[in-house]
Amino acid sequence: MPLKHANVGNGTSPSPAGLIACYGGDGNANDVVGGHNASVTGTVSYTAGVFGQAFSIGAVDADIVAPASPSWDLSAGDGISLAAWFQPNGNAWGGVPGSGPIAEFEQGSQIWVHSQVDNPLTGFFADFAIDSNFVNWRIAQKSGFVVQGAWNHGVATYSKTSGVIRLYVNGALINTTTVGSFSPSSGARPFHIGARVPSSFSPPAKYTFNGLIDEVQIYNRELTQADVTQMFTATGTMCVPPATQFKVTQQPSTSGESGVPLAVQPVVQLLDASGNVVSNGSAAVTASLTASSTGTLSGTTTVNAVNGIATFTDLTINGGGFNQLQFTVGALPNTGSGTTATVTTQVVRKLGIVTQPVGATSGSPFATQPVIELQDAAGLHMNGTNPVSVTLSTGPGVLGGGATTINAVNGTASFSNLAIVGAGTTTLAFSSPGLAGVTSASVITTALGGSALAVVPPNGAGGGPLQAESGVPFATQPVVNVVDALGGVVFGATNAVTATLTTPGGTLVGTKTVNAANGVATFTNLQIDAPAGNYVLTFSTPGFPSVTSTVAVHQVTRSFVLLVDGSDVYSGAAIAPAPAVELRDAAGLKNATATDSVTVSGYLAAVQPFGGTTTVAAVAGVATFPNIVVTGRPGYGQPVYALIFSAPGATTLNVNVIHNVWLPGTHPTNIVVARAPSGAESGVPFTTQPIVNVVDARGVIVASANNVITASVTGGTGQLVGTVAATAASGVASFTNLQLNGVAGGNTLTFSTPNLPSVTVPVALTQTVRQLVITTQPSATATSGVPFTPQPVLELRDAAGLRVATATDAVTASVASGTTTLGGVATVNAVAGVATFSGLTLTGSGATTLAFADGALRATSNAIAVTQPTVVTTAALVRGDLSINGTLDGSLQLLSGEDVTLNGGAKVTGSLLVPGTPRVRLNGHPTLGATIDGTGSMSPSDYEVTLNGNASLGTLVRRVDPQALPVVAAPAAPTGTRDVTLNKAGDVVGDWSTVRDLKVNGNVGTVTLPAGRYGEITVNAGNTIVLGSAGATTPSRYDLRHLTLNGKAVLKVVGPVVVTVAEDLSVDGSAGSPANPAWLTLRVAQGDFTVNGNASVAAVVLAPKGKVTVNGGSTFIGGLAADELTVNGNALVKITAAVPVP
Incomplete structure (x- = not known):
């Protein structure tokens, strides 16, 4: 805060509470607050101070001292504060560093301009001594805040409760020191201003302040920061005599209306002992009615005096009759006369609620109906018949049910059957003509239960759809209510309501799901990004029918998008392609119906003139500028010429559309094929070689161009051969030996050079048969008269050595060398350029080569060694x-x-x-x-x-002459007479020589049958019969009438065996030895031999009078001779043995 200077003001200011002494120095040393007047000795004078005059301390002999007094002994209280304004002018009189004492109780509580540790001339020092001998000190000090030669305000405070000393200089807290709890020394000793008298303190000396002191104050409490600020910012002195009495200086009105503030409000002054107004008086003044009054008093009945004057503003007497005001100011006497009487009357002014309404369910009458009374301005009951009306003041729903306007009876209006359709918290407003209305307490109506949604409002102005701009949040955002069956809002509902766009073609943007608050779901930022048209918004919440609202979306042009890429232009020629921009709405969508006028201007128009039709109307949302012309000058090629597109309401588009402005024939921009290639046969240079020119954008040859032009194949399968790069001379590149190798068909040649667009030209490639090539040589060996493998295959090829897939030439084979004769089809037509021979034979023997011819084309094969066939012996x-x-x-x-x-x-x-x-x-x-x-x-x-x-x-x-089949005679009759059946392992056959028939059942296992003559031998599934003798060189012979092998029965041989069967024989399991098929000879005199599915036989079978059948999945290995043979399905017959023939 800024320092004060002399004579800030001569007025007064209220002081903080607790001021018990104040020395203003206004020509005397009196304490105008507490009466502790001081005497002045030595060199003390009075001069201009902060407020009025101040003490001027001129020498070491000066002293201003008030005698000790028990009335200001503060040792028993909680706190003490010392304050003063002071202007130090150097070291204290008496030689102590600093300007010396400001105020102190002798050898007790004190404030100085001093410091024991830092610069004493800028220090503020306080000590609240505990005894009279200066043995115990309670010190706080801080340097650097006191300004010499200027007015400073200093305050030192202490509180026993906190045990803290606080120092303030010029309104700011500069130091906080904790010293503990003690009783500060104060009024039991004399009080000195500007001096310390000699004492037992060593060294004994008198110290006197050097400078000016004003407004020395003592407080009986610890001042706060707010108090200090009040003192520092005061504009007048606080050293003012206290009030000792008061009087009423303005009487209240003698008549008035009950409940209405008195027209004339009373005024009370605080006076000192001399009858003067206490200019800083702020005591509380309280008004009340005398006991004989008939009414009651309201309003602000206690006010604090301002500058000694208490002014009342809203005192009101409630009730009619005789009333009289009285005032009190603490214990001060009223030195003036009493107040005049006030007579009040009552007038109906307002309505009051006697019985508050209590709600019910939606649509049902209130549980408690409201009762209203007529009241005067004080709220007292008045008789009358005034009409009273009720309406819904706040909250949801619709008020109905009973009558909403009724007449009061004896000042009371009792309503009945009132109800609210809707749910939530509402208030009711009651009114009557000419009277102040009243609003009820909250009325809570419970819901019937939410059953539907309702959009508020469902439509736009005039009942049409809501209007919205594409890409911009709706100006009117949807509000959706959760309502009950009566249409009332369910104010407890918190349903999550979701908005969706159910019309295709648009996008709904924003927070699409909001939770209802008190039954109302309020959307805040929905927008539709879509082409112009009507769109349906659907609002839904689980369990409720959805509701819809139609939104008419329109598009407004807000931006542009360039539709063509930048290009170079030529001076005086229209920009090509023509600049065009698409008009888009705030969502970035094309405004397809836009016809806005769009203007184009040139960014560099000052250096390159710009002309043409610069404003056009958009068509279907596109503005095209067909004749914009930029005029350049010779040598000017400044890159990047920006065009600026603008339209009202749209963001301007500044875009680089023109790269350079050129004069004709000076800047190459393209290459063009001046002469296309032709006569393209695979493997042969083009009959017409291509020529490519380097030109500018207008097609003029750039004579200075020496670009290297490269040819390549970018379409088709051809391979480009020759010098594929040519350097332009005077802008012209000529090729000399290009050719394509490939199959017939379309190809695309591309000519390119760095930094310019490439150019393409189609080339129709043809193929002509120029070569006849053997791709598959005939077999190096051949059997006379037998087609050899592989057969020769030849390709018809073009000059590049590629097959001519379209060729169908006839190719003829002949013997080129050797003595053999060629047989088979000797001439074939090529298919897809391939001549494939089949069935060719060579008859004879010796080395042979074949010659192949296609017109004048020839090819000769490798040598073929021809031999005679080998005779078959085993069959x-x-x-x-x-x-x-x-x-x-x-x-x-x-x-x-x-x-x-x-x-x-x-x-x-x-x-x-x-x-x-x-x-x-x-x-x-x-x-x-x-x-x-x-x-x-x-x-x-x-x-x-x-x-x-x-x-x-x-x-x-x-031409293989037939031979006779072997003969099989019938077997001899059996010699035995006994039939044996084996059912299990361990069963005994007995004497084999007496056995005629044998049956092996169950799981007997393996049975070895000795050689001999038997009747019927039957072996069932799971068993094995063994024939023959191991190691024998002559066969064991078995004559049988029948042999039956059922299921997977096994016939095993361990040496040579000959089995002769009178009639049919079939095998379901296995028979013989696959390693030695010739060990088993099966002879069938009459009938057939059958190998059934998945069975296996290894034997030589002789059935000259029957059929041998090998069924699917079965295997036969060995030799056979039969009248008939059938091999079915996936059966395998492997002939490995010869059969004996007669």
């Missing part, structure tokens, strides 16, 4: 009726000239030997390795060998 013998649908691994001889058919899935890996010369027929895609003729008879020739589907035959050997 199955079948008289006739042959059916093979599985696999026969080996060779087979057919003895009769009957038709033979191998169907799809049939496979014979070796040779099929047949008599005579049958015709051969191949249907579908069968495989026949070769057809060889032997040396036998040419007859018969009237039958066919047919291969169907994917049947396969290694070699067909014709």
